[in-house]
Amino acid sequence: MQRAAPQEFDRVLSSMCTVPHPDARAAAERFLAVNPGDPATYADVSELEAQAVATLGELTGLDEVVGDVDGDAGSDADGVGAAHGYITSGGTEANLQAVRAARNRRDVEDPNIVVPDSAHFSFSKAADVLDVTLRRVPTDDDHRTDPAAAAAAVDERTVLVVAVAGSTEYGRVDPIPELAAIAHEADAYCHVDAAWGGFLLPFTDHLWNFAHAPVDSLTIDPHKCGQAVIPAGGLLFRERAGMDALAVDTPYLESTSQASLTGTRSGAGVAGAAAALEALWPDGYRREYERAARVSRWFADELRERGYEVPAVELPIVVADLSTATFEALRERGWRLSRTGSGPVRIVVMPHVTREMLTGVLADLDDVR
């Protein structure tokens, strides 16, 4: 099997990571040895984090509903504890922390969370880690969560209902206002996982964010479509009480508490996220969304012309029913491809996935099938 050199993305088709923006890379290199988890020692990176959180608040409509998203920007006393969110190690930490906050705030015996079949496996991990029961809800024929099924699954022990805004496998957006209403009727919180979709959805008509629905928490990852470097996820809460529910005491640091799941955190991730957001929001992200949408529609049509079944492309993920033999032949040629849980191949049109690259995939496809 051919191997791509590190950070060469020219054959990577199924990853949700991508080539970072040059400003993000430069900022990351400057902060590789800095720990945002110790804000009294490393104050500069705390200011960058507050700035990144504020921009994520703009991007997700949080600033429209709460005003001061970033809390005590520049304060080096309370760390992330005073803001409406923080830069996590990735989407898994953000999703896990959203479940943890809901579990801690509701405080019921034998808590459960209601999660669509289309949700990322981080929710299974969170359920195991946090000792909450996972209730799976089926998706409809178009891979969106069925609100009736979600309504049937909630009960008095439900602490959280999860909705997906840009699913990992099909790039679908759930009916988020309906799911938020179902959550709140059951006295549960509503979390939106926009880890991948969050940097694309602002340029669509979807209802997905804090301003569109009474969403309580949201995951949005700079290190995916935000073009930051790894590790940089994002977690935002409508209420600061969400962050408070995560805080533990920090006896030996000159800060009073810590809400993050990890202790020492990556300065490179935080500084890279701040730099990418500054460089790209909103125009750079809009241009990339429009490019990816065009390329993925074209690629879907090319596959359909070859007789493959390709579901409608909503966000730039193209799913096709390539045979296992074809899939394996393409991987043999060095294409980094993966399949959905049910079998079809998925191609994620990330910033590094160009029309030229996909023309190469089609040529190999014509050759091997």
Next chain:
Amino acid sequence: MQRAAPQEFDRVLSSMCTVPHPDARAAAERFLAVNPGDPATYADVSELEAQAVATLGELTGLDEVVGDVDGDAGSDADGVGAAHGYITSGGTEANLQAVRAARNRRDVEDPNIVVPDSAHFSFSKAADVLDVTLRRVPTDDDHRTDPAAAAAAVDERTVLVVAVAGSTEYGRVDPIPELAAIAHEADAYCHVDAAWGGFLLPFTDHLWNFAHAPVDSLTIDPHKCGQAVIPAGGLLFRERAGMDALAVDTPYLESTSQASLTGTRSGAGVAGAAAALEALWPDGYRREYERAARVSRWFADELRERGYEVPAVELPIVVADLSTATFEALRERGWRLSRTGSGPVRIVVMPHVTREMLTGVLADLDDVR
């Protein structure tokens, strides 16, 4: 208050992070955009991780007791699932995962963990996250865990006994063979937190590792005294079953399961750890241990000569009873200092903390007090 520029460590006295080795920095920059959490897409970094885990196994005596520490090195199918450990996001993830593995393996109702007062606050965080009860055990006059108190605290619901090898505040090493015996008598696991001390202890006579005692899991962080870049913690298990107890299914990746707490992980952290370990184990780490030991003994004597109370220096952390006014005056002059939970100031003699730097601290101290 003066502020250090990013990555300038010339006034940082209380951090357990430090200037990375140049090889670690170079490797990290090469792998900033690579995700070790997706080994089928990014195979090179998986090999580096196996190599780092193997060296950590050497460093901690694990290879003496189990042989093949790194599992299927170079396999890109099973990811971290086949090895005896992995590179975590830091000590908090490693400690939390050790608690999780013990909880999942023992599977008792209302589990508890027995943790010394000297343990890092990540265990409080782990207890909240994992919904296990934290039982605190007092330390003796020299800040080491009292085995009699630990024996009194364990019961049939205890899943883990924690021992510290290089405590965060005083740099103390617990009586690890005794604590491991107490754990096993109660049918619980024994975890050693050597997050900070792990790269110093191989050059001492302490009994702390897998070969010295029937330790079940161990935390050792390359991004602390290992001189790697953030984020790079390390978690090792005596038995692979420890890793298996953490694994969840990964439906859409071309790997079968994932044991790490996070999903997407930092290629920079993994590659940086592998490079630092290759450059420094064992001679580089030995030289640095000897330097730090010398400098910290000298600095402790200088403080004692000025009338401060300074406990014996075991590993290179110097604790002194500076007054709050003196502490604050030193912070005003830009020294990045922090206090222990009970009040005294702690100075961690990391690789960047030189005799010259501490001479500057003493001059300022003489000036302000």
